Amino acid sequence: MLEDAAEAHGATVNGKKVGGLGKCATFSFYGNKIVTTGEGGMITTNDSELAARLRLFRGQGMDPERRYWFPVVGYNYRMTNIQAAIGLAQMEAIEQAISERDRLAQWYNQALAPLQSQIVLPSCQPWARQVFWMYNIFLREGTEQRRDAVMRYLDSQGIETRPVFYPMHVLPPYAQPSQFPVADLWAQRGINLPTHQALTEDDVHRIADCLGKALVNA
Ligand SMILES: Cc1ncc(COP(=O)(O)O)c(C=O)c1O
Structure with missing residues (x-):
């Protein structure tokens, strides 16, 4: 199994961290992630043969035992030392980042509770620890056009949102x-609300208030 754990730094399944569930996993360190190095990412694996092969392809395909000898056509995918230093410093603060995002999600859950007849809030299974890369909501009814109209209304109030991803099969x-x-239905109705640990409880109340108005006016 290959895991796409791009957004899921720190999440667990049955007490086990994502990134260690299958043969190998990928994480993103793009600028908007919980842990970032600006760009780039990481592959995790417990398979030493696979790790050696990944290193070979990452480093232009150069044989680690024979300088400037290229047994395969590789890529220039190495992370710079500067990026790695930023990433290590970010890792020292990951638990704080996750718990501040949990607190933000709790504020959203409380502030959006009165709108639950119109929107679905995030839920988490008891066997998982969810991390809030993005706090997303789904309209219970309506089309992609209506979802986009709700987002435009929020934008007019200075609140940036994002649609959830298109499903891969489209x-x-x-x-x-x-x-x-x-998947088609829910992808058309999903909105990612602003999610960053610097947001305050007042910000969340304003966003919830504007979302309530958007659901009436859009
Ligand atoms: C589920 C998922 N997979 C892959 C990616 C791509 O990651 P990157 O931008 O580091 O290539 C993302 C980025 O948000 C993602 O959310």
Whole structure:
């Protein structure tokens, strides 16, 4: 199993950290992630042969035992020392970042509770520890056009939001003949609300207030 743990730094499944669930996992350190190095990412694996192969491809395909000998065509995917230093410093503060985002999610849960007849709030299974890269909500009814109108209303109030990702099966390189109607439906109704540990409880109340108005006016 290959895990895409891009956004999930610190999340757990049955007490086990993501990144250690399968043969290997990928994490993103892009600028908007819980842990960032500006750009770049990380692969985790317990398989030493695979790790050696990944290092080979990362470092232009150069044989680690024979300088300037390239047994394979590789990539220039090395992380710089400067990025690594930033990432290590970020890792020292990861628990704080996660718990501040948990607190933000609790503020959202409380402030948005009165809107639950119109929106679905995030929920977490008892066997998992969720981390809030993004706090996302879903409209219970309506089309992509309505979702976009709600987002435009929020934007007019100075609140930036993002649509949730398109499901992979609709993207041209991964297009599939199979039907995934549930994923299609929910992808059209999902909104990522502002999610950063610097947001205050007052900010959250203003966002919830504007969302309530957007649901009426949009
Ligand atoms: C689930 C998922 N996979 C992959 C990526 C891509 O990560 P990167 O931007 O580091 O390439 C992202 C980025 O947000 C993501 O959310």
